[in-house]
Amino acid sequence: MTTLEAFRDSTRTWLEENCPPSMRTPMIPEEIVWGGRDVEYVNPESKLWLDRMAEKGWTCPTWPQEYGGGGLSKDEASVLKDELSRINARIALTSFGISMLGPVLLEYGTHEQKMEHIPKIVRGEIRWCQGYSEPGAGSDLASLGTKAILDGDDYIVNGSKVWTSYADKADWIFCLVRTDFEVPKHSGISFLLFDMKSEGVTTKPIQLISGSSPFCETFFDNVRVPASQLMGRLNEGWTIAKRLLQHERTMISGFGLASGQGDRGGTTSTTASLEGAAMHYRGDKERISDPVLRDQIAQFKIDSEAFAFTSQRSLEESKQGGPNATSSMLKYYGCELNKRRYELFLKAMGSQALGWEGDSFEAEELQVTREWLRSKANSIEGGTLEVQLNIVAKRVLGLPDMLSLANKK
Amino acid sequence: MSLVLTEDQQLLKDSAKNFCQQNAPISVLRKLRDEKSERGYDEAVWQQMVELGWPGMAVAEEHGGFEFGYAGLGVVLEESGRTLVNSPLIASVLFGASLLSEAGSAEQKSALLPKVVSGELLLAVAIDEAPVHNPQHINTSARKDGDHYILDGEKSFVLDGHIANKLIIVARTEGDVESTAGVSLFLVDSDAQGLDIQRTLMVDNRNAARLTLQQVKVPVESLLGGEGAGFEALDRVLDIVRIGVAAEMLGSATEVFERIVDYLKQREQFGVQIGSFQALQHRAAEMYSELELCKSVVRAAVGALDDDSKSTEDRAKMASLAKAKLCEVSELISNEGIQMHGGIGMTDEFDIGFFIKRARAAQQFLGDAAFHRNRYASLHNF
Ligand SMILES: Cc1cc2nc3c(=O)[nH]c(=O)nc-3n(C[C@H](O)[C@H](O)[C@H](O)COP(=O)(O)OP(=O)(O)OC[C@H]3O[C@@H](n4cnc5c(N)ncnc54)[C@H](O)[C@@H]3O)c2cc1C
Ligand SMILES: Cc1cc2nc3c(=O)[nH]c(=O)nc-3n(C[C@H](O)[C@H](O)[C@H](O)COP(=O)(O)OP(=O)(O)OC[C@H]3O[C@@H](n4cnc5c(N)ncnc54)[C@H](O)[C@@H]3O)c2cc1C
Numbered sequence: 001m002t003t004l005e006a007f008r009d010s011t012r013t014w015l016e017e018n019c020p021p022s023m024r025t026p027m028i029p030e031e032i033v034w035g036g037r038d039v040e041y042v043n044p045e046s047k048l049w050l051d052r053m054a055e056k057g058w059t060c061p062t063w064p065q066e067y068g069g070g071g072l073s074k075d076e077a078s079v080l081k082d083e084l085s086r087i088n089a090r091i092a093l094t095s096f097g098i099s100m101l102g103p104v105l106l107e108y109g110t111h112e113q114k115m116e117h118i119p120k121i122v123r124g125e126i127r128w129c130q131g132y133s134e135p136g137a138g139s140d141l142a143s144l145g146t147k148a149i150l151d152g153d154d155y156i157v158n159g160s161k162v163w164t165s166y167a168d169k170a171d172w173i174f175c176l177v178r179t180d181f182e183v184p185k186h187s188g189i190s191f192l193l194f195d196m197k198s199e200g201v202t203t204k205p206i207q208l209i210s211g212s213s214p215f216c217e218t219f220f221d222n223v224r225v226p227a228s229q230l231m232g233r234l235n236e237g238w239t240i241a242k243r244l245l246q247h248e249r250t251m252i253s254g255f256g257l258a259s260g261q262g263d264r265g266g267t268t269s270t271t272a273s274l275e276g277a278a279m280h281y282r283g284d285k286e287r288i289s290d291p292v293l294r295d296q297i298a299q300f301k302i303d304s305e306a307f308a309f310t311s312q313r314s315l316e317e318s319k320q321g322g323p324n325a326t327s328s329m330l331k332y333y334g335c336e337l338n339k340r341r342y343e344l345f346l347k348a349m350g351s352q353a354l355g356w357e358g359d360s361f362e363a364e365e366l367q368v369t370r371e372w373l374r375s376k377a378n379s380i381e382g383g384t385l386e387v388q389l390n391i392v393a394k395r396v397l398g399l400p401d402m403l404s405l406a407n408k409k
Numbered sequence: 410m411s412l413v414l415t416e417d418q419q420l421l422k423d424s425a426k427n428f429c430q431q432n433a434p435i436s437v438l439r440k441l442r443d444e445k446s447e448r449g450y451d452e453a454v455w456q457q458m459v460e461l462g463w464p465g466m467a468v469a470e471e472h473g474g475f476e477f478g479y480a481g482l483g484v485v486l487e488e489s490g491r492t493l494v495n496s497p498l499i500a501s502v503l504f505g506a507s508l509l510s511e512a513g514s515a516e517q518k519s520a521l522l523p524k525v526v527s528g529e530l531l532l533a534v535a536i537d538e539a540p541v542h543n544p545q546h547i548n549t550s551a552r553k554d555g556d557h558y559i560l561d562g563e564k565s566f567v568l569d570g571h572i573a574n575k576l577i578i579v580a581r582t583e584g585d586v587e588s589t590a591g592v593s594l595f596l597v598d599s600d601a602q603g604l605d606i607q608r609t610l611m612v613d614n615r616n617a618a619r620l621t622l623q624q625v626k627v628p629v630e631s632l633l634g635g636e637g638a639g640f641e642a643l644d645r646v647l648d649i650v651r652i653g654v655a656a657e658m659l660g661s662a663t664e665v666f667e668r669i670v671d672y673l674k675q676r677e678q679f680g681v682q683i684g685s686f687q688a689l690q691h692r693a694a695e696m697y698s699e700l701e702l703c704k705s706v707v708r709a710a711v712g713a714l715d716d717d718s719k720s721t722e723d724r725a726k727m728a729s730l731a732k733a734k735l736c737e738v739s740e741l742i743s744n745e746g747i748q749m750h751g752g753i754g755m756t757d758e759f760d761i762g763f764f765i766k767r768a769r770a771a772q773q774f775l776g777d778a779a780f781h782r783n784r785y786a787s788l789h790n791f
Contacts, residue, residue: 275791288791297791298782302733309705313412329698392697393690397670400685 007076011083018052020045023090029367033093035124037171046090053092054123060098063106068119096165097121097128099251101174104244108191108232117193129196130248131161131175131218132241139387141176142185142238146220148177148192150227155179155192157200157223163381167203167216170196174244180235191237194225210373211356245383246324249331252382255375256307256334263304263341264371271349271364274300274341278348293347300340307333325395332388335378342372410716412708418480425463425488432457433494435760441495442614448572449608449616450495459528464502468510472522479649483656483711490660493767495615497531500569503653504646505532508577512594512634512642521575521596533573535564535620536643542776544579544647545587545640549622551580551595558582558632560595560603560625568774570618571608573599578622582637592640594633601625613763613770645721648728651775652710655731658739658771659700659707665746665764666700669693672750689749696745699738706731726788733781736772743768 001009022045033039033046041047053059056070061077063069072080102121105114120126137144146159157177167173172195180188196203200223203216232240258264263274270280274297278288288294310333314326345368346353353368355361379385393399414422433454441449458464466481468474475481482503489498506525509518509532524530536544549562560580570576576597584591597604603625609617634642670693673684683689710731713719719727743765747754754761772778 275786275789279791286790287786294786294791295779295782298786298789299733299737301789302730302782302785303702305730306702306706306734309412309709310702313705313708316411316413326701329694329701332694333698333702386691389691389694390687392694393684393687397690397693397697399670399673399690399693400682402681402685402687 004075004079008079008083011080012086014056015083015087015089018049019087019089020049023049023092024088025090026088027090031090033124034127034166034169035093035095035097036127036169037125038169039124039127046092049090050092050124057122059093059124060102060122063102063118063122067106067114068122093124095121095124095127096130096170097126100130100244100248101128103247104240105231107243108240112228113193113231126171127166127169129164129167129170129173129218131164131167131173133161133163135160135162139384141241142189144176144178144189146175146177147181148179148190148225150179151224153227154224155227155230157192157194157220157225159220161218161220163206163215164203164218165215165381167196167218168205172196173201173218174231176237176241179237183235186238188235189237189241190234191231191240192225193229193231194223198223198225200224208374209376210370212370212374246327248382249327249388252378253311253327253330253334255378256304256330256337257311258304258308263301264345264368270362271345271368274344274348277345281349281352293344297344297348300337300344304337304341307337325391328383328388328391329396331382332379332385332392335385338378339375342368342375346372410709410712412705412712414480414484414708418484421477421481422484422488424461425485426491428457428461429488429492429494433489433496434492435763438493438495438614438763439760449569449614450497450572454494455496455528458496458498459526463498464506464528465526467502468506468522468526472510472518473526474522479653479711479714482653483707486653486657487660487663487707490657491664493661493763497528497569497572499650499653499657500534500616501525501530501532501573504534504568504650505573505577507649508534508594508642508646509633511646512639514633517596517633530575531569531573532575532577533567533569533618534577534579535567535570536579536647537566538562538564540565542773542780544643545589545592547579547581547592548586549578549580551582551593553582553629553636554626556629557626558595558629560597560622560627562622564620564622565609566774567618567620569616570620571606572616575599576604576620577633578620579639579643584637589640589644591637592643593636594639594643595627596631596633597625597627601627611770613766615767615770641721645724647775648724649714651728651732651781652707652714652724654771654774655703655728655735656707656711658735658768659703661764661767661771662700662703662735662739662742665742665761666696668761669696669742669746669749676751683749692745692749696738696742699741703735703738706734722788726785729776729781729785729788732776733778733785736778736781739768739772740778 022043031043031046033050057068058070061070061072061080065071098121105117132141134144148155148157175192177190177192178188179190200221202219205213205216207213271277278293282289311330318324352365355366355369394401437451462475463485465474466477467479470476506522509521521530525532538548551558551560576599578595578597580593580595581591582593603623605621607619609619611617673689674682676683710727713724713727746761746764750761753759
């Protein structure tokens with residue numbers, strides 16, 4: 001037996017013994033575990049599952065053991081992934097700490113910063129939010145104006161952020177601030193980490209079209225941040241910011257992947273897959289009776305499968321394990337796919353996908369409606385569709401940049 | 410299964426690329442067309458391909474091949490797609506030899522496969538009878554008469570039909586026109602009595618022919634596989650060919666895309682490179698993304714052919730996935746190839762026109778995007 005096969009065996013046994021029964025059923029949105037100081041567990045088995053996974057470092061399988069990660073090789077991590085999906089195990093912990101901050105902290109943080117933050121991310125003890133966008137700095141993120149001025153051993157932060165997802169629930173923020181106003185915009189940005197409980201931080205929730213309010217306006221009024229919480233070098237935050245965006249985009253591109261067996265997973269067959277939904281709501285037996293819809297669903301599923309192969313190939317090709325400019329391509333395509341998926345669910349389900357609340361609709365049907373609306377954000381968050389195409393054109397294809405051509409003239 | 414080429418496959422791909430660029434650039438195709446070449450391919454180039462061992466790549470060792478797998482043939486086809494090489498590689502090797510391997514008896518294989526590998530024998534396969542691909546629709550009949558069969562019917566769009574020494578003819582020994590049962594495969598000499606072969610000149614200058622069979626009498630030994638049981642083998646081989654053609658289409662589309670990007674950087678209008686216009690940039694970025702998906706499905710589909718753990722149905726799904734996707738993206742990119750070159754893209758002197766012509770022919774060959782989306786849906790039970 002190779003060591004990898006031995007690892008598979010022991011992993012399988014461990015999962016058999018340690019993954020609680022309800023953690024092998026499809027995830028329900030209310031039971032997603034984001035961690036944090038104030039975490040509440042709707043399902044007690046979620047906590048058990050998280051604790052067991054975190055103990056082994058398997059919430060972050062490839063991160064170094066020194067900082068509480070699993071220390072697995074890429075091959076071992078993919079075995080773990082296989083084994084988890086084999087038993088339909090839920091994701092034990094979902095967080096921006098895992099998908100965004102952790103990877104750049106490991107790359108750019110000091111040993112002390114890693115020792116302080118990484119283990120807490122692995123165990124889900126601290127929940128992070130992302131302080132990037134501002135009212136005047138969206139796609140043109142580098143024009144951000146929130147400022148941090150050194151005062152003794154502290155930075156004093158003033159300004160505001162917007163669209164900060166879960167700012168009202170987060171414990172800490174990773175925040176882009178301007179530390180030099182005299183230089184070109186990209187060269188005066190720094191990357192700060194601080195506690196959302198610091199004096200002077202306030203948040204105000206914003207409601208989304210889907211009815212939920214996961215994101216906020218975030219205000220900083222003379223917030224004191226110890227200078228030791230600067231990550232990377234002063235005024236070199238833009239490099240880290242972009243690197244983090246690549247991780248974020250890779251994560252978001254995952255929305256393009258089908259979940260579980262169907263197109264969106266779920267607990268009943270009626271809304272789990274597109275073809276299942278199309279046939280169910282039409283009373284079709286063997287094939288979708290509407291030939292146009294059938295063709296569109298086939299086309300979608302072909303693209304979706306082709307996209308999954310592409311994500312896999314991109315993973316195999318990035319030998320260093322880090323994402324690169326193709327993350328923009330994946331983000332663009334994955335998000336468009338996810339939007340297409342939900343438009344097709346609406347077509348498949350007719351008016352049953354258009355309910356807002358009440359007993360005339362199954363919970364899952366109402367969920368589809370909300371997910372459809374939420375999917376529209378996919379091509380905005382983490383950098384818009386157009387911005388991703390700009391990046392592909394410039395960085396991958398090497399096409400000239402009109403903006404810099406204009407500036408030269 | 411890995412979606413990245415192994416070192417050996419990459420080496421083969423590089424050398425195939427070199428060969429095609431050096432020995433079979435598009436100017437060869439142009440010359441074949443302009444000189445109204447009788448055979449429709451360059452015999453010297455084909456001879457060199459034979460010497461490189463390409464026809465034997467996916468053939469078993471016992472029959473003179475190298476068993477390098479379809480992955481090898483796949484990368485060769487991809488590179489030959491870049492320069493639109495006309496050769497018997499598709500009709501005789503990918504299609505003919507695969508069908509012979511799949512359906513033939515031990516004697517048929519050992520008698521004929523080595524000759525295909527050495528280039529002595531050229532095969533062609535005749536299936537379709539109508540302008541739109543439908544392998545189940547077989548009207549050509551084969552009636553048993555003592556120790557012979559008598560074949561009657563018509564075939565169209567037979568790749569390399571007029572240059573093949575032997576044709577594999579799909580005919581019906583029983584059953585309704587659309588039924589898969591009762592379909593049989595016959596090996597017929599091209600000079601058989603009653604067989605009329607008319608070359609049809611196609612827009613893309615790839616060899617095609619129309620066959621008329623009138624009372625063509627062949628001995629029972631020319632049956633490939635069991636009587637009435639030919640469809641299964643045929644269907645499996647159709648999927649091999651669809652995947653191989655998808656690989657070729659990937660090469661052509663990649664070439665067009667690279668030419669577009671080069672042109673966007675080179676051509677200036679309004680005092681700047683046209684590649685600085687966002688209207689073109691975004692379309693280029695979209696094409697790039699689609700092409701990346703194509704590359705992945707071709708790798709996955711070719712890989713499935715070599716992967717013994719895959720079932721016939723798995724391969725069928727992969728074939729329809731790959732062909733549907735490649736048809737769609739080939740259409741997009743070949744169209745943009747003309748559009749983004751402006752007026753010059755419309756000129757015959759410029760090569761880009763050859764690509765749009767080949768793209769459409771390849772799209773129609775063995776099922777276009779709509780055909781394969783329909784098949785994909787059926788294979789997935791919806
Ligand atoms: C659900 C959701 C969650 C989010 N979470 C967070 C978060 O946690 N933290 C955070 O910091 N931000 C977050 N964001 C903000 C997100 O990153 C920004 O909305 C995004 O970067 C776009 O900025 P904007 O909204 O200001 O749009 P704008 O930049 O004003 O864009 C408006 C339109 O113009 C287009 N456009 C702009 N520039 C160009 C160009 N150069 N070329 C072509 N088209 C262009 C855009 O593509 C878009 O279509 C979130 C957003 C959403 C919707
Ligand atoms: C069949 C035919 C007949 C013709 N007949 C005549 C005739 O009778 N008389 C005559 O004078 N001309 C004629 N033309 C020429 C025709 O008008 C030009 O080909 C056309 O204006 C495009 O110019 P171009 O070929 O130089 O392409 P380019 O201008 O080089 O364009 C190349 C590509 O870049 C794009 N592009 C260029 N600028 C921009 C921009 N600012 N933003 C976004 N995209 C841009 C174009 O849309 C095109 O896709 C004919 C052309 C053809 C094909």
